[in-house]
Amino acid sequence: MRIAWVHCPLFAALLLAIACGMRTPDPPQNAAAGLGGTSWQLVRFQGSDDKLLTPDDPAKYTIAFGTDGSVSARIDCNRGRGTWKSSGPNQLQFGPLALTRAMCPPGSLHDRMVKDWEFVRSYILKDGYVFLALMADGGIYEFEPIGGSKAAAPDSRVASMGPSVRALEPAATQS
Numbered sequence: 448m449r450i451a452w453v454h455c456p457l458f459a460a461l462l463l464a465i466a467c468g469m470r471t472p473d474p475p476q477n478a479a480a481g482l483g484g485t486s487w488q489l490v491r492f493q494g495s496d497d498k499l500l501t502p503d504d505p506a507k508y509t510i511a512f513g514t515d516g517s518v519s520a521r522i523d524c525n526r527g528r529g530t531w532k533s534s535g536p537n538q539l540q541f542g543p544l545a546l547t548r549a550m551c552p553p554g555s556l557h558d559r560m561v562k563d564w565e566f567v568r569s570y571i572l573k574d575g576y577v578f579l580a581l582m583a584d585g586g587i588y589e590f591e592p593i594g595g596s597k598a599a600a601p602d603s604r605v606a607s608m609g610p611s612v613r614a615l616e617p618a619a620t621q622s
Contacts, residue, residue, distance in 0.1 A: 486512070487511075487577055490591050495584050526546070539570045
């Protein structure tokens with residue numbers, strides 16, 4: 448019986464060490480980002496020199512963020528797939544992009560976007576748009592939801608349409 452009491456402190460110390468070593472798993476990196484499951488089209492790019500570049504057709508420049516960390520993109524005449532991650536609030540980093548290699552027409556923003564892809568470091572969701580910022584203040588890409596629908600303004604009426612929400616025109620005033 449005396450031997451059992453000698454082993455109790457050792458057993459308790461072992462249980463304490465195991466309990467201290469256990470921790471709850473971190474949430475998936477992309478779950479906290481708010482981007483998973485969203486799709487966007489380019490509105491414009493503003494460079495660090497304040498030069499604005501706008502696409503001839505926003506639908507030619509799209510990004511779709513998967514909830515599993517995958518990303519698909521259309522960059523003018525090319526399409527690609529890659530990965531994304533968010534390691535903290537408003538942080539964003541893209542992995543390498545596997546991209547088709549068609550030659551896009553003159554005036555395309557293709558070359559600029561492909562060159563900037565690896566330098567995206569942060570994002571902001573504001574007023575229904577997402578802004579992707581390049582490292583070292585290299586510029587900001589502004590995207591709107593695909594289809595151009597913006598988030599409802601605070602004073603607009605909202606009607607539920609099942610799982611999605613759409614904004615209605617403000618009620619007309621009666622004379």
